Amino acid sequence: MLTAVLQKEFRSLLVDARLRWSAIVSLGLFVLALITGVSHYQNTNRLYTKAQEDTYRQWLDQGEKNPHSAAHYGLYAYKPVPLLAIFDRGMDDYLGNAVWLEAHNQNEVKLRTVQDAGTIGRFGALTIGFIWQFILALLIILLAYNSLSKEYESGTLRMLFSTQISSFSLLAGKALGILKAVLLCLYLPMFLLLSGALCWAGGAEAFARILPSLGLAAVLYTLFYAVFVVLSLSFSAWLRSSGLSLAALLGVWAIGAFLLPRISGSVAMSLHPTPSALDFTEKVLIQREKGLDGQSSYEKFQEALKAKALRDYGVDSLSQLPVSFAGIALQASEDRDWKVYDLQYGALFRLFQAQNALLEKINLLSPILAMRDVSRSLAGTDLYKHLNFTRQAETHRRLVAKVMNTDQKINGIKQERDYKAGAALWQKVPQFQYQNQSLGEQLQQQWFSLLSLGCWLLGLTFCLYRSAQTLHLD
């Protein structure tokens, strides 16, 4: 019986104008989003690869100079655009893409694309992720809102019950029938097109690398659509009126997609207020000048350093040192600053994570938001990946400082700051390469959103089961 209901539901949707229009609208938007996504990926990646090479070439070609001057000149680290950004650009436009790695300062990651976009940019971008998370969910509601209530309204439920079908088979059959239509007619064509585009834009090797993420995304989106089918069907069975069911479902959709994210942002900001850039910079400066305990000073620090160097090498004056004191002093001041940065940026990132944890809790109220977060995490376009990039860039910056200061210390004896190094030293610093997070790490970061999705699916299936038990004619 269940298969009969499934087939009937599927076939009747196939001839339904709603499905035709849904397919036309969603595919039309999808193709546009795919073209923009691919060209964005190709343009940005070409530019970034070139910029990454340029900055390294500039570094190697900087000529003879003191190692510390070279560390000041520094280089830039650029965040690569992941191949899966074609499908979900996520927060990329809102995150910076480049950071200057220079001596002494942990700079912030700058260049947010959205800054150049103006008011219009804030309405959101047309991406495949947006179509799959927001528009397809809406289309499912439009396809399924009356699947049971119409049986009530036209009196066909009476006939259905006369066939002795169990009410759960009826509901489950309908749900599977609708899901089949959605997956086969809306989702699958898009997914195949996307896979083709990804393979074409990234090449076979890169495509093979993202295959696990893509496959997982496919499974999760299927579950997500199942959530919406079951949700619509439950409302339809529960409210028994097509009009009411549609109005309620549209309300749920609008709240979940548009209202909750903004409310959660305001709440997160007031519960965990972000410090102003002014306060943050001031704190860092004071700690760098006066030390973590607030007792030290530049002079005291230098004195202590000199005393320690003399003691360590058992000499009476700096000129007798077997190494360059400048190298020691520079590395010591870096070591001290790193502690400050670890402390301050650590606190800032923990604050961001606390804010995000709150946003993720609110995802529990909206499967759309949970799916959005999981999707952009799989695509590698979320805040966690960004923080990961920030950390790697900072590690690279510290590596540059260390290599330069060590060279100054060993080879800069007597000459101190007049010592000059050349290309041989610059080459000791490798080119910055961002290391992607593993799929496991990504999933770990998104466990709460995944849990939310699971809860929704299980909870709604239970609701459907309950509706089946209470399904009656009058």
Add this chain to the structure above:
Amino acid sequence: MQTQTYLPKYNAMRNFYFIAFYDWLMLRANKMLLSCFALLVLFVAFALWTGQQRIAFHRTTLAKVKATEKRQLAEKRQLVADLEQSGKPFTGNSHRDPTEPNGAANSAANRYFSLAPAPLAVVAVGQSDLRAYYYKFGLHKKQALYHGEEIENASILYNGHFDLAFVITFLLPLLVIALTFNVVAGEKERSTLPLILASTTSLRSVALNKFVFRFALLSLFFSGLVVMGLAFFGVSIAQEAAGIAALLGITTAYKAFWFGLSFGINSQGKGSGFNAAVLVGGWLALLVVLPALLSVAANAYYPMPSRVELIAETREASEEAKKNGAQILAQYFEDHPELAAQASKPVDTKNFAASSLMVNLEVEKAIRPLEEKFEAQKDKQARLVAQWRFVSPAIFVQQMLENLAATGDAHYLDFEQQMQAAHAKYRAFFTQKIIKQEKMRAADYDQVPQSQYTNSPGLVRANRAGFWDTLWLLGAGFVAIIWGLLQVAPQKMAEPRWIEA
């Protein structure tokens, strides 16, 4: 009972009165109105609270900036005065020497240029979360100025803010849809339509009067709510009367557009489900899809050059500038201040200052063409959006609200232009002293140029464009109403679609 004496004379008025009265009773009975209005109160209160939080944050930060500026200037002025009196030289980091114009410009006499939140800033966050609202002046390159943005969690930025502009552009239409999607279809579904069709009052008149009544009710309620909310959050209603009137005018016209659209759809005689689906589909298209498409088009027609390119170019130009003529001092340009002072050779800071200044100016000149390309593309994109903003009322309603709040693109562009002029003036003051190798005296500290941001007259013109936008809203709403009226023309009433439930 004055109304009674007038009523017989105005048949239309009497009609409206009765229909409105019974509609009122019905709305009151089914709790729809109550829930809509309760939601609206919550939304407006939350939105204004959110806006208020952000403004308070900006105001606190600006107050701190002002205090720092004042304290620093007074301290250094005193220090220089003391040194002058005692005749002693300055001991300390030579790059921060307050008696040297270079040290004064870069640290001792820093000036800030700031944009205080406008009185109606609570209405829309606009671009205020992305753009810098104060700049710290020094001698460095113009490009170094653009590092003053606030620290923001990108997840929150991405979600957007729950401000009054969001309530008006996004949520108000949804409430209008909720209030009206079944005005006619509801009669059919409750089987009361034949009664109306059989009465002397036409369905057209009943439907239209109901819409007018609900529109008036929502407009009055929302306007009152906004005025009270603004007053509660400390906006002076009397002083901001013009702005508030404009705000309410735009909002009312926008509501009229959505009521008109809903009337047009309602008048097609379809079921309430169809109406709701079409209206929400229209909402999604107008508020989300079309703006996104316009954004795609703007980027495709006038692609922005990459900022990444700008970085590479700036570095290339810096290298070039240093090689040409300033090689000797280039080393110091990058050098660490403390170490430069400790180096075995004495450092002539005056020369260092002059050369680093020269290099900076050279670099600015070199990358000017690329910057101009940026500005030109940005300008072209803005023009394209301005021309095509009529594809979606959401775009220009949002822009108008941001203009009222003084947080839109136009205001920030104006602010940045004035900032650059002020920075040039600030730098010119010190450049002269550096080139002439003059010292900074205590009295000079009073002469350091300070500039204040004032709205340019160009911004008023931007507001004037709002007239056409409002006209568009009213016109489109009117067309939708006429379309609806034609659909429910009396001769078509006999059609089965009107009677069959």
